[in-house]
Amino acid sequence: MPIDAAKALAAEPRSGPITWTTRDVQLYHLGIGAGIPATDPDELRYTLESRLHVLPSFATVAGAGSPGVISGLSVPGVDVDLAKVLHGGQSLEIHRPIPAAGTATAASRIAAVYDKGKAAVLVMRTEVADAQGPLWTNDAQIFVRGEGGWGGDRGPGTRPDPPTGDPDRTVERTVREDQALLYRLSGDWNPLHADPEFAKLAGFERPILHGLCTYGIxxxxxxxxxxxxxxxxxxSYRTRFAGVVxxxxxxxxxxxxxxxxxxxTVSAVERDDAPVLADTVVEHS
Incomplete structure (x- = not known):
């Protein structure tokens, strides 16, 4: 069996240093659409180094997103066809505000393996700490099609009830034509988001936006x-990727x-409100 759950769960965490600068934070913020209007004081908090505040979702790319979802699957007990891998969801817990520049240690491991019958779900957990202590914990939920059915733990069986009633606020955000090209400069170089021919081979009419870009927006x-x-x-902030953008x-x-x-909830306006993000919750003080 390509996935040996016991072996994957027992593997030692992969640890290494990560660093980021104000330039990395600014580039990430621009990649998720910050800076419009360019002179708006509220936007300058994301773009001007002298006022810079770090949006917590920057944690998904800090240190060029290392270890990334694909590289993170290179662990004992996991040998899968990357063409069958889908990034199904993301959750993030923030232990304290992320500094605008820093050096930290990232430790990544497979925290859970679930058997969904027709697919396996791997939870790849990355814990990041600096000299002052824990900064954030990232969980990426990775679906591997065709790798379930060994009789393992199915994992959590319920999803949160969808919101009811009218929303308190509704906003619309336009994704620029070059948004994926800009966002990928933060570390996700998958050609699916830039190369039209590669996108067609993957079954899409044209390159799609990174799910984590929508997550940040x-x-x-x-x-x-x-x-x-x-x-x-x-x-904290969690979501399930329900469709493409x-x-x-x-x-x-x-x-x-x-x-x-x-x-x-997030949907694509031009495609009859097709779902994009679901089961999405931001917990706050």
Whole structure:
């Protein structure tokens, strides 16, 4: 069997240093659409080094996204066809605000392996800490089609109930035609997001936007709209990738406010509100 769950779970964490600078943070923010209008004081918090605040989703690319989802699968007990791999979801826990520049240690391991019958789900956990202590914990949920069925733990069986009633806020964000080309400079060089021929081979009419770019665009919208632009209020953020986004499309972001969390759905306006992100929750102070 290509996935040996016991072996994967027992493997030692892969640890290494990561570093980032204000330039990396600025580039990431530009890659998720910050800086429009360029002179808006609220946008300068994301783009001007003297005022720079770090959106927590930067954690997904800090240190050029190392270890990345694909490289993170190179562990004992995991030998899969990368063409069958899908990034199914992402969750992030922020232990304290991310500094605008820093050096830290990232430790990555397979934290869970679930048998979904027709697919296996690997939870790749990355824990990052600097000299002052823990910074963030990232969990990437990776679906591997065709690798289930060995009788293992199916994992969590329920998803949160979808929001009901009218959203408290709805905003739309236009994805620029060059958004994926800019975002990939933060470390995800998958040609699926840039090469039209590669995208067609993968079954798409043209290159698609990175799911983690949509993830960042959405968190920025929540912070700017409901959290007063205060990035330090974000405690955790999780989502399930429910569909693709094509550069040039418009994202419709609906938000339902609870006392200590915001529930969110994201859809593609031009494709009859086709779902993009689901089961999305931002927990905050």
């Amino acid at each position: 959405t968190l920025k919208a929540v912070v700017d709209t409901l959290l007063g632009g205060d990035v330090s209020r974000v405690r 094509y550069p040039g499309e418009t994202l419709r972001i609906r938000m339902w406010r609870d006392p200590d969390r915001v529930r969110v």
